[in-house]
Each structure stands twice: as C-alpha cells, then as structure tokens.
Amino acid sequence: MSFKFHGGVHPPDKKSPADKTQVIPLNPPSLVVIPMSLHIGAPCRPAVKVGDMVKLGQKIGDSDAPVSAPIHATVSGKVTAVEPRLTPAGTMVTSVVIENDGMDTPCETMVPHSEEELSDPDAIVALIREAGIVGMGGATFPTAFKITSGKGKVDTVIINGAECEPYITSDYRTMLEHPEEVLGGIRLIMKACGVSRAIFAIEDNKADAIALLKSKNSENSGIDILPLKTLYPQGAEKQLIKTVTGLEVPPGGLPAAVGCAVFNCFTAYSVYRAAYEGRPAIERVVTVAGSAMEQPKNYLVRVGTPLEYVFEQAGGFIKEPHKVIMGGPMMGVAVHDLSVPVIKGTNALLAFCEDETRTVENPTCIRCGKCVEVCPMNLLPLYMYMYEQKDDYAGMERNRLTDCIECGACAYNCPGRLHLTHSFRAGKAKIAARAAAEKARAEATKAATTV
Amino acid sequence: MAENRKLTVSSSPHIRSAQDTRSIMLDVIIALSPALLVAVYVFGLRALVLTCVSVAASVFFEWAYRKLMKKPSSIGDLSAVITGMLIAYCLPANTPYWIPVIAAFFAIVIVKQLYGGIGKNFLNPALAGRAFVVASWPALLALSPAPLGYDSIFNFGSDAVTAATPMASLHAGSLPDVGILDMFLGKIGGSLGEVSSFALLVGGAYLVIRKIICCRIPVSYILTVAVLTFIFPKGNNNLQWMLYNLLGGGLMLGAIFMATDYSTSPVTPKGQIIFGIGCGLLTVFIRYFGSYVEGVSYAILIMNVCVWLIDKYTLPRRFGVTREDKRSAKKSKEVAAQ
Ligand code: SF4
Ligand code: SF4
Numbered sequence: 001m002s003f004k005f006h007g008g009v010h011p012p013d014k015k016s017p018a019d020k021t022q023v024i025p026l027n028p029p030s031l032v033v034i035p036m037s038l039h040i041g042a043p044c045r046p047a048v049k050v051g052d053m054v055k056l057g058q059k060i061g062d063s064d065a066p067v068s069a070p071i072h073a074t075v076s077g078k079v080t081a082v083e084p085r086l087t088p089a090g091t092m093v094t095s096v097v098i099e100n101d102g103m104d105t106p107c108e109t110m111v112p113h114s115e116e117e118l119s120d121p122d123a124i125v126a127l128i129r130e131a132g133i134v135g136m137g138g139a140t141f142p143t144a145f146k147i148t149s150g151k152g153k154v155d156t157v158i159i160n161g162a163e164c165e166p167y168i169t170s171d172y173r174t175m176l177e178h179p180e181e182v183l184g185g186i187r188l189i190m191k192a193c194g195v196s197r198a199i200f201a202i203e204d205n206k207a208d209a210i211a212l213l214k215s216k217n218s219e220n221s222g223i224d225i226l227p228l229k230t231l232y233p234q235g236a237e238k239q240l241i242k243t244v245t246g247l248e249v250p251p252g253g254l255p256a257a258v259g260c261a262v263f264n265c266f267t268a269y270s271v272y273r274a275a276y277e278g279r280p281a282i283e284r285v286v287t288v289a290g291s292a293m294e295q296p297k298n299y300l301v302r303v304g305t306p307l308e309y310v311f312e313q314a315g316g317f318i319k320e321p322h323k324v325i326m327g328g329p330m331m332g333v334a335v336h337d338l339s340v341p342v343i344k345g346t347n348a349l350l351a352f353c354e355d356e357t358r359t360v361e362n363p364t365c366i367r368c369g370k371c372v373e374v375c376p377m378n379l380l381p382l383y384m385y386m387y388e389q390k391d392d393y394a395g396m397e398r399n400r401l402t403d404c405i406e407c408g409a410c411a412y413n414c415p416g417r418l419h420l421t422h423s424f425r426a427g428k429a430k431i432a433a434r435a436a437a438e439k440a441r442a443e444a445t446k447a448a449t450t451v
Numbered sequence: 452m453a454e455n456r457k458l459t460v461s462s463s464p465h466i467r468s469a470q471d472t473r474s475i476m477l478d479v480i481i482a483l484s485p486a487l488l489v490a491v492y493v494f495g496l497r498a499l500v501l502t503c504v505s506v507a508a509s510v511f512f513e514w515a516y517r518k519l520m521k522k523p524s525s526i527g528d529l530s531a532v533i534t535g536m537l538i539a540y541c542l543p544a545n546t547p548y549w550i551p552v553i554a555a556f557f558a559i560v561i562v563k564q565l566y567g568g569i570g571k572n573f574l575n576p577a578l579a580g581r582a583f584v585v586a587s588w589p590a591l592l593a594l595s596p597a598p599l600g601y602d603s604i605f606n607f608g609s610d611a612v613t614a615a616t617p618m619a620s621l622h623a624g625s626l627p628d629v630g631i632l633d634m635f636l637g638k639i640g641g642s643l644g645e646v647s648s649f650a651l652l653v654g655g656a657y658l659v660i661r662k663i664i665c666c667r668i669p670v671s672y673i674l675t676v677a678v679l680t681f682i683f684p685k686g687n688n689n690l691q692w693m694l695y696n697l698l699g700g701g702l703m704l705g706a707i708f709m710a711t712d713y714s715t716s717p718v719t720p721k722g723q724i725i726f727g728i729g730c731g732l733l734t735v736f737i738r739y740f741g742s743y744v745e746g747v748s749y750a751i752l753i754m755n756v757c758v759w760l761i762d763k764y765t766l767p768r769r770f771g772v773t774r775e776d777k778r779s780a781k782k783s784k785e786v787a788a789q
Binding site: 238249253321325327335357359376379398411 | 460461462463467569570665762769772773
C-alpha cells in the first residue's frame, strides 16, 4: 500500500550506462583536504596539528556539541596544513590537509565491534557517532543525533532508496553489490531506534535491486521492501513519508512528529561497515557522469579527494565542461572551483558541457499553472515568485514561501523559464534576515527601556 | 590546477523540461487548426483569408508596440498568432477585412501590451477585441453567412446569402431548424471558428493529451451549461434543448480555447472549477435574460476580472495541515477567546 503526494515531475533519468558497471575503488590522491564541517551542525575542532603523522581512520576532528559528528583521516600520512580552505558550498572552512604516504596504515581503532556490543542499542548509537556517520544522501544530518532525539517518538524507520534524481546510481549500485550489508545496517538502525519495523522504499525503476533485496531479506527481519512509483521528488523526506505512511509532517516539524525517522540507504551501509568492519565514514560511492564525461561510472571515493582528481581518474573531460554539479541536477550545487573536496554527502559529480538549464534572456511568467501542478508542497510558485520579487513579506507569508523544500520541480517545469527555486532561496534568506533584524531591534529597545 | 576553467555557477535545478512558451503556443495553434479547416469547408476560402488578416495584424501590432517601446521582441512566443486566430474565429466569415485589424489593435495593444504583455493582461485579448468591434459596429457583425452560402468556395465577396444562426432561434426560445448532427459537425451559421463542435473537441482533446490545458475549466463550464439548460428547457424537450444549447453558439470555442487562456484564468485547481462554473452560470443567464443572442464571450470576460480574487481565496491545502487540524485549531482558538 502506498500513497501519493501532490505533483512531481519526470525528468529523463539518464541513469544508464553508469548503472551497469561495478563500483570502482578510486586510488586515493596524494593530498586530501578534509573540511572540519562535513555535516549539518556544529563544526569540529581539529585534533591534529601540522607535522603530525596520522593513520587511516584516525579521528582528526571532533566536537562536544550534540549535533555534530567526528571526522577521520581518510588516508594515512602527514598533516601539512590546518587552515581555511574552500568547500563545495563556496564557504571557507578550517580544513586538515594530509599528504598521503600511500600506505593506508589503519588506525588501531578500526576494529570490528563484538556481537555482544551490537546487541545493546546505546552501544550502536555510540559507535554510529564515533564513526562520524551522517545522512549520506546529501542532507548530512548527524545520524546518531537523529536516533537519540527520536527515541520514544519514532515507531517507523524508513530507509530511503528512492534515488529519484536523474543520473545518480550510487545507492543503486550499493544495493546491488552489497545487499546483505545494507540490510544488516538497517537491522542495526532498527535496534538503535528501538523499533521492530522498517520500510525500505525503492523507486520501481530499480527492479533488479528490489528483487535482489527481497530474496536476501529474511521474513522475520521486520524489514518491508516497498517499491515506489518513479516520480521526482519521491526521495524528499516529507514526500517519502507521505508516500509510505500517508502521513504529512506538519509545517516546520520533524519526521518524528509523525513517528518516522528516515535514513538513506548508503547511511545504512555505512553503519554496517562501522559495526562489522570498524570502518568509519571515510568514503562513499560517487556517480561521475554528465555530457562532458566519456564513460559515466561509479567510484568509491575517499572524503577529501579534490574534484579535479576524481574527474581526471574518471578519464578526464572529453569536452570543456560548462558547469560542474555536486549532487543531482535537480538539487545539487554548482561548483566553480574544482579544487574543492568530495564530502560525506557527495553522491554524484556531474560535468555538463552545454547549458541544460535552457536559460532565456527574458524569463516571463505566462500563468500557465504548470508550477502549481507539480509542486509537491501544494504551493503556488508563481505567486511566491511575484511577491519575492516585490519584497512583499505579507504576500510571501500568505503563500507559505517558507514551506518550499527547494526541490526544483516548479522551475524544471516552467515554460517561461523563471528562476523560481532560486527566488525562493532568496526569499527565505530575506525573511530570515528580517526576522533577525526585528529581534535585534526588539532587544535594543528592551535594553534601552531597562536602562 | 593551472587550468583556467570558466564554470557557470547557478542555482539548482540545472535541467529543465523541453517544453517552453513557444512550444505550448505551437500546440495551441495545432489544436485550433481543425476548426479552421471546417470553417473553410463551410464558409469558403474567405474564412481562411479573414483569419490570415487577423493573425498578420495581431503579430504586427505585437511587434510594432514592443519595438516602439524599446522592449524585447515577443512575437517569437507565438501568442499573438493565437490571439489573431481567436479574433477571426469569433467573427462571421463575411466580416469586412478591416474589422479584425481594429480588433487586433485593441486586443494586442490596449488589452495585452499596455498591461505588460503575456501573462499580465487580465482580460482575454481576443474576446475583448471582439467585444470592442461588436459594440462599435453592431450592424456589420449581426448576420452570419449561411453554410455553403457562397456559390463556390472561391467567392470572396462579403455579400453572401445570410441566415439566422441557430443561436438566434435559441435566443427566441425555439429549437433551430437544423439537424443535431449538422450542429455537431458544423454545417450551421455562426462565427467562423465556432460552428464545428466536433473540430473544437478534437482540438481540445489534443490539448489535454499534450497536457497544455487540464480539463477542469472546460468540463466544469460545459457541465454547468448542460445541467442548467436541461433543467430549464423553456418549454422544449429537455435533452434536445440542452444539446442545441451546447452545440450552437460559441460554447465549445469559449470553453476549450478562451476560458482556458493562461493569463486570464485561475491557476489553483479549486479556482479553475469555480471559474468554469461561474462562466457556465453567466453564459446561461445572459442567453436566457440578456438582449445579446450569445453569452459566452461576456461571461468569460466577466469571470476574467475575478481571477485574482479566485486564486487568492482558493489556496491549496497546506502540506502537513489536514482539515481536522484546521478545525481543532479554530476550536482551541475559540476556547481561548472565551
Ligand atoms: S510554470 Fe512558470 S510560466 Fe507557468 S505559471 Fe508557473 S511561473 Fe508562470
Ligand atoms: S522548489 Fe519549492 S515551490 Fe518549487 S516545486 Fe519544489 S517545493 Fe514547490
């Protein structure tokens, strides 16, 4: 049984031929750059200094804040710099630069956990935290915190295997190549959350992965493998919960409000490896594709590997790229500097030569309503856009601009080629800035009156 | 690293559907063509020439206005072509050629461009243009040529045999003297593009299949007219009266191609249904009680004016807030107020 969210689009999925080939482990580069913030939440403090020798999997950054995740060395070698470096998001973040000695000398902490340990929910949560596991689908929310904060409220664990963005096949390949590990990871997450039921939701364009997982899944595992209709943005958290349970997360609320917790399928795989191999979150599968690449493929890439190295190893550009995207074409970020590193949520690197955005000189709204038809949050994008352009805050609020999940479906579908999603990002920033300014003003007047 | 690469940085999404304004308008033009073919068959080549004059005038005014105002040209979006076709479609085939030119000027310059062009006008340009010429030269547009009223289809004069349209007899309260099949296929008098319900429905089906329009507006509009005319047959056989009312006059043309005009119809699903029902109610009201024979164009124009209001009050249900949530929130507010 599954439900349907409103709207959605069907962009050409372009997953072939990357979906046909085995994931290739990428040789680690001679230099990795590891930002001290690979997750949503408090950044880590570097635990090493220039000149230190580090081992593979050694913790090099941590924080006491609850919403955070430690960071590990992704190669062994010498720390050559601890300084601010550019990240894919375009910000400067303190990063640890390690010169690879090519040995991959494992750290002593990289040992499998005992079965006894793995029967204790708290121990599982602790190991997930220690392994630095975050939402590997791109959200990078610290997984351990998600589990502890949902305790008592969550009765359904949903594993997101939708992978609804075009081009990306990294989760799909992981499901095909490591079905047992993924299922094992799910069981650990269930145990950690204290629930007996998990729904593994996979879009039906991955029929062989669904069949394989079903055959490997034991009957009493409590894991339901649920095929979903292929529809973007099926993998968006709120839409996934709606499709699977029929429930809608209230505005501004968390999935726990409707008793759900959603984990990405690669996150489950990472949990498995952390538990049974002692391997922290130091690498992930990345789909490298796009019209500037000859052979789209999947690579297992160490976190901190510069993008240009990944592209070079993947055969280099056959044509000069016009745009490079980290993540999918619908929600990914365009990067302008290829020296930035792969991070924990990097599921794809796409290099496009021609402009697939089909921009026009004079975007004009023709009021066709096609944005309204596809918006999965039941919004009226054309009006949100109009009020955002006019800085009309009341209009933005009435049209619930802040409900937008920035999925891009409206802009994808807009025949007038308006930059809708971009405008909503700007609108949210404006609203936040205004709220902050108002708060500051209120505090100032309060201070003035008390004096 | 030494390479100096120029990479574009723009906001997601990085891909877009191939459908753009131009391709949509092209689909509408395709959908409008069967009706033109029938018009040529029924009224002769003059129908085609009249349509061409109207299209040429519309495109010219669109181009000239944008040029004079130093705005980027917009004739490439093909929307002016559609306006031109629709203006001709709601005129009789024997209309003097200068009439659509004036209607096109009014439609394109006054109604559309003065408000900022496509997407910004609040009245349907073609209908407003037609209303303007009908109000200014009523005598010239009162009579339509009888079907095949020309000696041959190559007769270009405007002095063909004219006849009362089915709509005129309906207005008088009696069933017209035409078979229902002829009504459906279009062998009747009337404005050149409105006569063949069959051709218009084919075009409409094409638009729905291509997802250019959704059927909410046309269906709610036509259904409303059907129900009302069935219930109030003015003393005639209910079914016959209803069918003649659906097939005679401009209902199909209006419901499928005019009321669905993007700029001048609501974008919310609920709003579209309200809009369709409103058009239907007004159409029947004007047909029954107005002095005009036909009510479609004025009904749509009146509803056009309400579009912003309709959109504003038919905001879709907020994601994550069910009707029960709303009710209980209201209740708790009331409790708090007491
Ligand atoms: S899809 Fe684009 S052109 Fe159509 S109504 Fe929305 S914003 Fe306007
Ligand atoms: S980007 Fe926002 S407004 Fe556009 S479709 Fe997605 S949720 Fe709706």
